[in-house]
Amino acid sequence: MANDTRARILETTGLLLRQRGYHGTSLNDILSASAAPRGSLYFHFPGGKDQLVIEVTRASVAEVTERLGAALAAEDDPAVSVRHIYQSVATMLEENQFSLGCPIAPVVLDSPTPELAELCRSAFEQWIGLLRQAFVRAGVPERRAQALALLVESSLEGLMVIARATRDHGPLTAVADEVTALVEAAVRAGKAAEREEATV
Numbered sequence: 001m002a003n004d005t006r007a008r009i010l011e012t013t014g015l016l017l018r019q020r021g022y023h024g025t026s027l028n029d030i031l032s033a034s035a036a037p038r039g040s041l042y043f044h045f046p047g048g049k050d051q052l053v054i055e056v057t058r059a060s061v062a063e064v065t066e067r068l069g070a071a072l073a074a075e076d077d078p079a080v081s082v083r084h085i086y087q088s089v090a091t092m093l094e095e096n097q098f099s100l101g102c103p104i105a106p107v108v109l110d111s112p113t114p115e116l117a118e119l120c121r122s123a124f125e126q127w128i129g130l131l132r133q134a135f136v137r138a139g140v141p142e143r144r145a146q147a148l149a150l151l152v153e154s155s156l157e158g159l160m161v162i163a164r165a166t167r168d169h170g171p172l173t174a175v176a177d178e179v180t181a182l183v184e185a186a187v188r189a190g191k192a193a194e195r196e197e198a199t200v
Helices: 001-022 027-034 037-042 050-073 079-094 106-110 114-137 142-166 170-199
Strands: none
Touching: 001 027, 001 037, 001 050, 001 079, 001 106, 027 037, 027 050, 050 114, 050 142, 079 114, 079 170, 106 114, 106 142, 114 142, 114 170, 142 170
16 A cells, blocks of 8 residues: 555656646645645655655656667667657657656756756766667767757657647657658668778
8 A cells, every 4th residue: 555655646746747847846736636645745755845756757767768769679770760759759649638748858947956957967868879879870970870869859859849839749740751861861871881981
């Protein structure tokens, strides 16, 4: 029962953070939405709201990192993986009726504590790094791979905001076409350069 209460508090906190951000989510909101007694919150999370948010954010980052890594490993062609990633984000937004976006974006915008700020910085570094590595494995030069990875991640973050505002995932599909074409072109160019070097 205690573990159920703890899990319920964490799940509720995660949802509220994604909807309202750090400053828009109070402990009273969490208690009310989770139907947990105040005493149990401080029993499980003696550090209060900051401990809660750190645990939730860390778990969210781990989940996204795992899914992103799996998506990129599932295909030899990173352009196919990137298209699938855009599609999965569009599906996620539709399934939650455009009420939830990136799990760490609201925390980044609020930047409440140095520990949370560092956690968010590290998360983006990991996600961009996974994309960059996939592009490099496909033959894209390191510098171009880094720029493409930044483009993919930044467009996804911005498009989630636009989709939530417009309640339409159409922009994700449109941008996916453009970004996929860029990745395909970069991979072709990288492989052509490799062949040219091999013949010299």
